[in-house]
Amino acid sequence: NAGVTQTPKFQVLKTGQSMTLQCAQDMNHNSMYWYRQDPGMGLRLIYYSASEGTTDKGEVPNGYNVSRLNKREFSLRLESAAPSQTSVYFCASSEEDGFRYNSPLHFGNGTRLTVT
Amino acid sequence: DQQVKQNSPSLSVQEGRISILNCDYTNSMFDYFLWYKKYPAEGPTFLISISSIKDKNEDGRFTVFLNKSAKHLSLHIVPSQPGDSAVYFCAASATGGGNKLTFGTGTQLKVEL
Numbered sequence: 001n002a003g004v005t006q007t008p009k010f011q012v013l014k015t016g017q018s019m020t021l022q023c024a025q026d027m028n029h030n031s032m033y034w035y036r037q038d039p040g041m042g043l044r045l046i047y048y049s050a051s052e053g054t055t056d057k058g059e060v061p062n063g064y065n066v067s068r069l070n071k072r073e074f075s076l077r078l079e080s081a082a083p084s085q086t087s088v089y090f091c092a093s094s095e096e097d098g099f100r101y102n103s104p105l106h107f108g109n110g111t112r113l114t115v116t
Numbered sequence: 117d118q119q120v121k122q123n124s125p126s127l128s129v130q131e132g133r134i135s136i137l138n139c140d141y142t143n144s145m146f147d148y149f150l151w152y153k154k155y156p157a158e159g160p161t162f163l164i165s166i167s168s169i170k171d172k173n174e175d176g177r178f179t180v181f182l183n184k185s186a187k188h189l190s191l192h193i194v195p196s197q198p199g200d201s202a203v204y205f206c207a208a209s210a211t212g213g214g215n216k217l218t219f220g221t222g223t224q225l226k227v228e229l
Contacts, residue, residue, distance in 0.1 A: 004159070031215050042120070042205060042219040043160070050215075058216065090159050094215045104150055105217065107159030 002026050004108035006091050012114045013081040021076040021111050023091030031094045032074035033058075033105065034066065036087040043090065049074055081115045088112050119143045120208050122220035129227050135193040137223050139206030142187065146208040150217065151180060151191050154203045163204075164191070196227045 004025045013019055025032065030051045035043040045058030049068040063085060065077045074093075078085060092105040121140045129135045139149075147168040152160035166173040166180045166189065173180050179192045193200055206220040 033215070035219075040221055042118075042122075042221040043217075044219070045216060048216060092159070104162040104165065105160075105215065107161070109157065109159050 004091055004093055004106050006089075006108035006111050008111060009109070010112050012116065013078075014116055015082060017081050018077065018079050019081065019113075020078075021089055021091075021113075022073070023075065023108060024073045025091075025093040025106070026072065027093060027106065028071070029093035029095055029106070030071070032068065033092040033094075034064075034074070034076045035090045035092065035107075036060065037090060037110075038087050046076065046089075078113075081113075083115045086113060086115045117142075118221070119146075120206055120218050120220040122204075122206055122223050124223050125221070126224040126226070129196045129225065131198060131227055131229050132195045135191075135196045135200065135225055135227070137191040137193075137204050137206075137225065139189045139191075139220055140187060141189075141208050143208070143210065143218070144187070145210040146218075147211055148209045149180070149182060149189050150207045150209075151178075152205045152207060152219075154205065154222070160205055193225075196225075198227050198229060201225055201227045 007022045033048040034046040037043045044060050047066040049055045052071045067075045089111045091108045094105045150165040151163040153163045154160040164175050164178050182189045203222045205222045207217040
């Protein structure tokens with residue numbers, strides 16, 4: 001059971017470089033999310049996709065773009081990386097409104113990104 | 117503005133004793149609450165949830181209590197085991213908010229032998 005798979009696991013970027021974080025889920029979930037985790041801040045929602053073909057901003061979307069490539073895949077792009085984007089990034093998926101039916105968010109294992 | 121607060125960054129408990137993790141929220145629209153557990157180098161995993169129509173939900177060793185008037189919830193783990201050592205995140209959502217969760221900052225639980 002793969003669940004939610006994120007690549008890469010680690011990445012170091014220089015300021016101004018770009019990169020795409022990849023996420024794929026094999027649970028046939030409708031909704032997918034990108035969170036970032038910073039010390040003392042908990043997890044904060046960057047972008048989400050309630051269903052294939054839709055994306056919406058979360059709490060901290062600045063500096064990021066997303067693509068819901070198909071039902072399985074949801075990528076996060078940093079066009080010009082900044083040191084403030086140093087963080088651990090988590091992708092998650094769920095049934096639409098799933099947590100109200102005991103199908104809560106399923107997370108990947110994260111991508112640790114450092115921007116120097 | 118932190119809408120979900122976990123004021124204790126860490127907690128240390130002896131094996132076999134009760135662990136109590138606390139969470140406070142400020143948004144009165146929140147009506148569904150969850151606890152997630154996170155081990156190092158892994159993503160958070162769902163532990164237990166509670167709807168605002170209840171004040172208690174139990175699953176094995178884990179019980180979540182909700183006090184709506186105080187905007188407070190707590191997670192009780194009895195008995196605590198060394199494998200419970202992890203970071204615990206409280207999360208909340210509001211009707212109409214889809215599956216968007218607002219997370220607390222987490223509490224590191226250490227269960228000592």
